[in-house]
Amino acid sequence: MGESLSNLLIGWASRDITPTGKVSLCGQFHIRITEEIHDPLTVTALALESDDKNEQAIIVSIDAVAVAQCVIDGCCDRLSNILPEFRPNMLLISATHTHTAPDQPRPFTDFGRPKMADDVMTKEAYADLLIEKISEAAVEAWNKRTAGSLSWGRGYAVIGFNRRAAYFDGSTRMYGRTDTADFSHIEGHEDHAVELLFTYDPNHTLTGMIVNVPCPSQCTEISYFVSADYWHETREEIRSRLGAHIHILPQCSAAGDLSPHTLLNTRADSRMLRLKGYGEDYRMGRRRDIANRLATLIDEVLLLTSTDICDSVQFRHRNISLDLPRxxxxxxxxxxxxxxxxxxxxxxxxxxxxxxxxxxxxxxxxxxxxxxxxxxxxxxxxxxxxLSLPIELHVLRIGEIAMCSNRFEYYLDYGDRIKGRSKALQTFVVQLAGDATYLPTERSIHGGSYGAFIAGTAVGPDGGKQTVDVTVSAINEFFSSV
Missing domain, CATH: 1.20.58 (Methane Monooxygenase Hydroxylase; Chain G, domain 1)
Known part of the structure; x- marks a missing residue:
């Protein structure tokens, strides 16, 4: 069964999830109330089904900081009523981690807020909007599925940087200063690999893509406006080159300790962005620069992989329930x-x-x-x-690639362990597929600071190791003949 090839049915859809009126933005300790819309928020859905109907998936991405569990549950309930032939536990929703989208009800990361004015959209109301629009996109993608083909590839684009500065006293600080005598080094390393999956119609015309980037979308994370962050410019740039009809599904790979902000050489980088014509606003310039880097890489990889399009592939999907030690x-x-x-x-x-x-x-x-x-x-x-935390992991085989998800802001070390041990040709790690909390490494916990101490983390390195081991085992079962 696992070795048989399938002609895939593929469907795409998207919806606007931009709020109307005043909202409280998620992603900072302080309150940010706004009704300014800088650019739209989007949900994108990709439906996949094997021609024998045995394997299925609806893969969804939303411009949000995370995906509240109540949103996942609400979408599964709706799909079970609307699409009886679809198994709701085959729905995989992840977030891009923009810090300029509205709050959702997320108990693990509820920082607490003073009472909002009556004209500010509640977290619960926005969750209802997400459930409605995600479900609509998922249903449309499922109903539009038709015969299609795939190709895949990867390349490198410098997007994210490690954001934890380490000091000679053994401490580490997220976004710590590096212009002091006690600065020692950057705590971890970085990942510049971009994993790409392309879909085509029966005539091998491009219809959409998954773009898996190890960097959250938070260039303008402190702003007081609604925005998809760098994914807005990236979508616009890709579509300007490849066509307005192209569906783009962004995923954030393991990047709990990464961000688009470099801790070194920021003045020099700012100058280079100005010389490129991106203006005086460094953060907005970074958004445009990232968009250009990603679109240029996609052009290169698409040209190469379009010579190796697969009309039939091995397709498997497994949802794994797991109890991790708190x-x-x-x-x-x-x-x-x-x-x-x-x-x-x-x-x-x-x-x-x-x-x-x-x-x-x-x-x-x-x-x-x-x-x-x-x-x-x-x-x-x-x-x-x-004493424990129930979670779910998704593991898929799509042709020669593996895709695996978890709910955490997953430190890069864990993603590296999965990729290093995976038998798949390419491995797409997908973080933020749920109510995100940091999952730090032992090294980071030793250094301390936000993102590593217990406030803001539900699971520690022992749970991180367990997620890696279970994920790798499931991937390699799908690729047992490799």
Whole structure:
């Protein structure tokens, strides 16, 4: 069964998920209320089915910081009613990690917010919008599936950089300064590989692509407008070269410790962006530069792989349920969290007369909630609760490529382990396929700081190793003859 070739049925669809009216943007401790739309947010869906109907998948990408579990559950419920022939657990939804999309209800990363004004869209209302539009796109893609072909390839484009600066005292800091005498090195390495999957109609005319990039879309992460970040410019650039009809499904590969912001040579890079004609705004210039780099790479890879289009491929898809050990809150974690909550409460007392929506007040409010979660976790684990985290992993074989997903902001080391051990010709790692929390390495936990300490992480390196082992085992079962 696993060795048989299948003529795939392929369908594409997309929907606009841009909110209307005022929203609270996700991705920072402080509140950002806006009604400015810089560019649209999009959901893109790719439906795949084997000609014998045994294997199926709907792969979805959304311009969002993550995918709330309530959104996944809501979409699965809708699809089970609308598409009885489709198995809802074959739905894979991931996010690009833009920090300029609305909040969703995400208990693990709920920093806490003061009460919003009545004219601000609630997290729950936006989740309902996502469920509606994702489901519409998934259903349309499924209903449009027709015979098609595939090609795949990869190349290199410098998009993301490691964002954790390490110091001589052994500490590490996300976005830490590198212009000080105590700066030692950048903590981890970087991945510049871009994995590409192209789809074609029966005449071998290009219809769409998956673009898998190891970098979250957060060039303009501190802005006060709604935006898909660099994926907006990237879509526009690709379509200007290949046609407005082309579907583009972005995926973020393992990049929990990466971002589009370099910690070194920023002044020189800013000058080069100006010389390219991208303007004085460094962050917006980075968006345009990334778009050009990706589109140029896609042109190159598409030209090469169009000579090797496959009309029939091996196609498998497995959904794996897994219980991971929760990261344990230690006495030291508990004591530090108590200290941080007390400091936040002191700041809130000093800011009592401030606007609750202000940067200072809302940051302190979020910090208190953020660290209170650690205190609550410590007490729960002392009672024998919150000791495991149920997750799901998707593993697919599509021709000679493997695709594997997880819900985390997955540090690059874990992605490297999967790619290194995978028997597939190419391996697409897909992070942020769920309610994202950081999954740091032992090295990062030793260095500390945001993204590595227990606040903001649900699982530690032991859980990370388990996800790697289970994923690799499933991939290599699909490629057992390799």
């Amino acid at each position: 990261r344990r809150a230690t006495e030291a974690d508990f004591a530090d969290a108590q200290k941080q909550v007390a400091l936040a409460e002191e700041r809130l007392a000093l800011l009592e007369s401030s606007d609750p929506m202000s940067l200072e007040y809302s940051s302190a409010f979020a910090s208190r909630s953020f660290y209170q979660q650690v205190i609550d976790l410590y007490h729960a684990q002392q009672r024998g609760e919150c």
